[in-house]
Amino acid sequence: MTVQTPSISPDGNKIAFTSAQYDVYTVGANGGAPQKIAEHSLAPNWSPDGNVLLFTSYYGYDRPAAERHQSYLQTFDLRTREMRVIPSSEGKGRGMWVGQDGLIASGDSYTKFLYFDLKPQKWSELLSGNFVNWSVSPDGQYLYFATGGAEPQAKRVRLSEGKVEPITSLTGL
Numbered sequence: 001m002t003v004q005t006p007s008i009s010p011d012g013n014k015i016a017f018t019s020a021q022y023d024v025y026t027v028g029a030n031g032g033a034p035q036k037i038a039e040h041s042l043a044p045n046w047s048p049d050g051n052v053l054l055f056t057s058y059y060g061y062d063r064p065a066a067e068r069h070q071s072y073l074q075t076f077d078l079r080t081r082e083m084r085v086i087p088s089s090e091g092k093g094r095g096m097w098v099g100q101d102g103l104i105a106s107g108d109s110y111t112k113f114l115y116f117d118l119k120p121q122k123w124s125e126l127l128s129g130n131f132v133n134w135s136v137s138p139d140g141q142y143l144y145f146a147t148g149g150a151e152p153q154a155k156r157v158r159l160s161e162g163k164v165e166p167i168t169s170l171t172g173l
Helices: none
Strands: 003-008 014-020 024-028 031-038 039-047 052-059 073-079 083-085 093-097 102-107 112-117 122-128 131-135 142-147 153-158 164-171
Touching: 003 039, 014 039, 014 052, 024 039, 024 052, 031 039, 031 052, 031 073, 039 093, 052 093, 073 093, 093 131, 102 131
Parallel strands: none
Antiparallel strands: 003 014, 014 024, 024 031, 039 052, 052 073, 073 083, 093 102, 102 112, 112 122, 131 142, 142 153, 153 164
């Protein structure tokens, strides 16, 4: 099996990953048989408590042509084995947890970052621009990202304030 986008659980006991066939699996950190969690999905990300996986899914070929390959976000609760679609997440991709009650996702072909508050079940725009790659800090305090264009930069935004801070130029790399 080819492993892509591995993610280690907060307690270090499990690994979630995407297969080459775009299915999400979990496996014990010490080995064992992988367990399939979802099909047509990728980029699993652990909740801070390690009980829920968030990942990007795609409608399969069993859907009408207009809905095929549409991305959306879902969660899988490892305790209850319950799968849930994040409301209004169509077209959003690569979600990451920010604390136990919030998610960040990319939208509109990496031109927006969106925040989803799980309590009121609402999306809000966090930032817009030309983004190439991004990640949330392990403590959930910052969103780190790289910009594209003629003068690319590495930047971060403090999520509690929404303040963008430049880190360094990426020109010439």
